Amino acid sequence: MIKKLMQSIRDYKRPAIETPVFVGIEVLFECALPFVMAQLINHMTGESMDPIVKYGSILLVMAMLSLLFGVLAARKAATAGAGFAKNLRHDIFYAIQDFSFADVDRFSSSSLVTRLTTDVTNVQNAFQMMIRIAVRTPLMMVFSLAMSFSINPRMALLFFCVMPVIAIALIWMIRTAMPIFRRIFKKYDALNNSVQENIAGIRVVKSFVREEYEREKFYRASDEVRKDFTHVERILALNSPVMSFCMSASMLLISFFGAKTIVNSHGTSLNTGDLSALISYGVQLLMSIMMLSMVFVMLTMAQESARRITEVLNYENTLHSPENPVMEVADGSVDFNHVSFKYNEKSKRNALTDIDLHIESGETVGIIGGTGSSKSSLVQLIPRLYDVTEGSVEVGGIDVRNYDVDTLRDAVAVVLQKNVLFSGTIKDNMRWGNKNATDEEIVEACKLAQADEFVSKFPDGYDTYIEQGGTNVSGGQKQRLCIARALLKNPKVLILDDSTSAVDTKTDALIRQAFMDKIPNTTKIIIAQRISSVQDADQILVMDGGRVVEQGNHESLIAKNGIYREIYDSQTKGKEEE
Known part of the structure; x- marks a missing residue:
């Protein structure tokens, strides 16, 4: 000692x-x-x-x-x-x-x-x-x-x-x-x-x-x-x-x-x-x-x-790069091979159980489910924020444990539920995504995330100072800035973990349309509570109790009359009553 x-x-x-x-x-x-x-x-x-x-x-x-x-x-x-x-x-x-x-x-x-x-x-x-x-x-x-x-x-x-x-x-x-x-x-x-x-x-x-x-x-x-x-x-x-x-x-x-x-x-x-x-x-x-x-x-x-x-x-980090790590991620394909996961080895209950899933590179995948269904737990395994308990997660056809950790995380951008902005200008915050990003690249990323609209109205524009924690911008503005920051990484996989929850439905739709038009080769995984945020996805996962209980596109899931249909009906019924 x-x-x-x-x-x-x-x-x-x-x-x-x-x-x-x-x-x-x-x-x-x-x-x-x-x-x-x-x-x-x-x-x-x-x-x-x-x-x-x-x-x-x-x-x-x-x-x-x-x-x-x-x-x-x-x-x-x-x-x-x-x-x-x-x-x-x-x-x-x-x-x-x-x-x-x-x-x-x-x-x-x-x-x-x-x-x-x-x-x-x-x-x-x-x-x-x-x-x-x-x-x-x-x-x-x-x-x-x-x-x-x-x-x-x-x-x-x-x-x-x-x-x-x-x-x-x-x-x-x-x-x-x-x-x-x-x-x-x-x-x-x-x-x-x-x-x-x-x-x-x-x-x-x-x-x-x-x-x-x-x-x-x-x-x-x-x-x-x-x-x-x-x-x-x-x-x-x-x-x-x-x-x-x-x-x-x-x-x-x-x-x-x-x-x-x-x-x-x-x-x-x-x-x-x-x-x-x-x-x-x-x-x-x-x-x-x-x-x-x-x-x-x-x-x-x-x-x-x-x-x-x-x-x-003296603590040995449980997540580290292997001796001869893979230094390049080929594409944005993601595979879950019979994955089970628990946060604590001593825990008797799994957070995720037997997840078997394939996502093609460039696909848009929506994930929906109730609170506590382990949606966030699932996506946090992709950039190896946690290691699986059983099975394996692959990105670009290679087990994430075989990658250099920094290389993997550079290829996978995650916008988490708790959006964090740091004290400094908007430009400073954007360059967390890419420290060498030009002003033009920052503006382009903000346009994709529908953030340029409000940033350009600030007196100081992109030089506007963000207070610690982003307290001087609204929740929706903070979410859009965090999405723009993630886009500056030019990731092969983009994960939005309920990251448009504070954004109105019109802006949410504009963001999704921009993704389809501007970054078609990037794999997009969107966790959402609103059906409208995921209904255009190539495939939709419905999670419950740490398992994928339904899987398919919007039309096929509606036809199943399962959990997805219940959520859809409850949300559309509310809109009709309004």
């Missing part, structure tokens, strides 16, 4: 190495200060200022040098920590870009956001502590003990009296806190999920006047995090009083036995300056232990964050 995370240091290795070096020099000067102070006290005779000037000057220089290297260490640690966090976020984000839909479903989008933000911040703080505080404290402890033993070994042994108490307290706190931190991060995921869901559906929330319900839902999720944090903070709060008690006990022991030694030996075994130095070293030693305990607390919290991050970094 550590090795994996350390790969993200990369171009920040130098400040990461310089920091502990500067810390070591800082500690060296800091630990020498009590010794020089002891010499100053021991040489104060009241007869001359020379010892005070001499040792005072040395103290001043050493203090300034300690400060200088401390500042340098802090600056380098900040640079290394910020750079490490930046690289780590990039590595996680790049890893997520390779995830399939199934991989994202496995982690959940809210959990991935938490790992990119909160978890990275926790690991960044721990990293900065590791290269600075975690280096400083052991060095300070070693040097302080060494100097204490050089002054008076017997007195130095008193420091070890409180060590068992500190060790027991630290072990107990870490072992108790770790499971709680693991639980907290899972609840953070749930909290973030609640926020994302609310923001994404804020219009629905307001239209149904559900603000109070959402507030209570968020409060409950937030309160769950608060309860666990309160619990763990109560445990960790014991750290400071335990350390303070141990420090006070050590100072009392050293002061008592030190004073007793001075009195009994008349200053021969121990003098006032040495006792002062011992007390200073005792403070340094115990402060180091206190800082070390804080490091352990931070590492305890960061350990769970590090585990969650490396889980993403």
